Amino acid sequence: MAAITKDYSTISPSAKTLLWMKALTDIPFAREAAGLVFGDTNLPGEEDERVTVNFLKRLMHFDVRYWSIDAALEMIGLSNVLEMSSGFSFRGLDHVRYLDKFYIDTDLPEVIEAKGALLQPLMRTLPEAPVGQLLMKPLNVLDEEAFRALVRRFPPGPLAIVNEGLLVYLDEPEKKRLCAIVRELLRERGGYWITADIYIRKYENEVAAMSEVTPEISKFLSDHRVNENKFESFEQAEAFFRSCGLRLAYKAGPDVDRLRSRTLLKRKGAEVPSVPLVQRYRIRETWILEPR
Template sequence: MRDFTSISPSAKSLLLMKGLTDIPFMADAVKLIWGKGTLEALDRNAMNAGFLKRLFHFEIRYKSIDILLDKIKPKNIIELSSGYSFRGLNKVMNNPKITYIDTDLPEVIETKSSLTKSFIEQKQLDLKGHLHTLPLNVLDKQAFLDTVSKFPKGPVTIVNEGLLVYLNTEEKQQLCRNIHQILSERGGYWITGDIYIKKNFPIDTADDGFSDFLKAHNVEDNKFESFEQAEQFFKEQGFIIHKKAQRGLGQLSTIRYAGVARFTGIIAQAARIGKIRDTWALVPAK
């Protein structure tokens, strides 16, 4: 068994949160990386409001992408900077028509490959579709084109969550150029869960070091000024909005950790603040 101690603290914190959801394979990943009994031992009564908000946020973001994927029903899917998410493995389990390319930077994808192999062996999975787990720097145009060329003929759907907030404006523009070329040549969609706008209120903190991680990577500065500015940015890069995801609060599995009353209060507070993130399906403008 591979030693997973090299996984960064921020990634481990995010994994622990997602392990509390019903997102496929996340609880299994927590057992391998944090150890058996971790989720059971977590004192759920001690979860502060900041932790719960993050918990809801990441589950909503993940599932909002699945909502759009279910509407589009693509056969060729590439996920960019997927981290320790196993959407690809889940998608190819029972669908022989899907080819899924799961990508991230080399040091991440090496660990991801080991985890994926462990799940397949432990659960004796017989994958119907085709899953590739490959290293990719999304700003490297040629590497991106070479990776996409591994798909069968047909349109390509590009997916990402938790990527654009780590890129400055110039890097976002480069990514847009890469994606625009691919979709213009092959057809398809770009589903991004990273339509974040800057906050004008204090950030809730949870005692897990995650806030320090976000600050160190200039995440707040890398967000869009508004949804209108985000739409204008993508328009300037040659994209238009095909569809926006519904919020999907009814699909949240993590409500149980807050209780109905506490969850209702958190959602009411969020409504007063206003939406700070969205998931869009983009296509090249004609």
């Protein structure tokens, strides 16, 4: 296998920024974790002047993305789950609280180290010990040997491989490499790849409709070539995965009643469509893929 030389660590700071935003949602452990990182008094509140309509529109994008993965996991009903590049999401902890799941939560070493320091304080807030098993492990997802070593930790049975935000940081050869690894693992174990990362390139009017893009956000997106790394269209995305030996089995969307960001938008008097804004403009979807 070729050496992995690209530095992905520059992506990691965005995970903390996103955690701060998600403190205003009902995403499990988001506010508690953000409080540990930033301090409770520094978290956004409903009446915070920083919580503008544009802020909430951007937040709703991530709110929808998170809950769409939970909907997909519910659809397929598998008990072995590996989440790639999870950032400061504690979906794994939430899923093992009451369900007998074996959940491996992964990201780059610096994220896992920082996240591990938050785990014990969060677990102390639980009324009882989790039913399932949670592991937090470092992983570069393009390192096939390391990926396989983690998959061997699972008990027998099919596997759900999950990612919420990852493909937009990978160029086409890197995407193909990841697809090859995931496809072979799913062919061996059975199961599905749930990715909320089916982004298509945005146009000016769509950016304006979603939110105000600050100079900091604009620089981050430019530095990591995020727009260039997106798919040209949903049709092109499907063709890409087919070329990698994967097929679209299902699409998943969230229960809109879980979207606190949408409720907050309504309270501010903003026009909120009957379906989530990001679905209306169709700049992103959550797909459930399986080997062909």
